[in-house]
Amino acid sequence: MPHITCQAIVLRHADYREHDRMLTLFSPTLGRVEALCRGCKKIGSPLLACSEFFAFGEYVLYTGKGRMTVTSCNLTESFYPLRSDWDKLKYATYMLSVCEAIVQPNEPNVHLFTLLARSLSRLCYQQKDTKAVTAAFLLHAAAISGYRPRLSHCVKCGRRLDEKEIRHFDSEDGGLVCPECSEMMQRLLSVSPREVHWMQEVLAIGIDKTALPADHAPAALLSAFVEERLEKPVRHKGLF
């Protein structure tokens, strides 16, 4: 079957020859895919819109000579308003980079794909705090990838923590650390009870339903936690 039709979001593009681009696509069914998009930079090319960052559509890919080529695309959403808001654009681009580092070729990841599409949509069309949307994205991305943070017990000794004991988070083991265990450890991150409460609630009911203030979202902590697990570094200068 040389032709495959799949949903995908463009994570990255690189110029290739004069009129072409090499796209890095995230497909929920195929994982990360590198595909050549021929002629997309020519004026009036029907493939231009589907070769931009964030483009979300149904791509028809042709496999031949050991590589994939985009033959057509039915664009679902371009998330165009992200381009006119520098702050949102930076965080949305960061989400693409995190996905690129998590998703592997030939590894389907439907949940992460849905999370990315919804998170981009929230940034684009909802009046939600940009950092809180990013924090929720990171929290769910961690849970989907098998690293749901432990937010009620100490990750070292297993003891259940009282609210007033919540001070430290170990990004290596992925959870809270009690005051006794924290004395023997270095490189712990600070966390407050209200930040822990925000993570518990967003994991339970999602960011759309929580009424907790956006400034309770520990975006910097979650970026450190997720990035510790990525195989390649993700640039986030000035974001957190």
Ligand SMILES: [Zn+2]
């Ligand atoms: Zn402990």
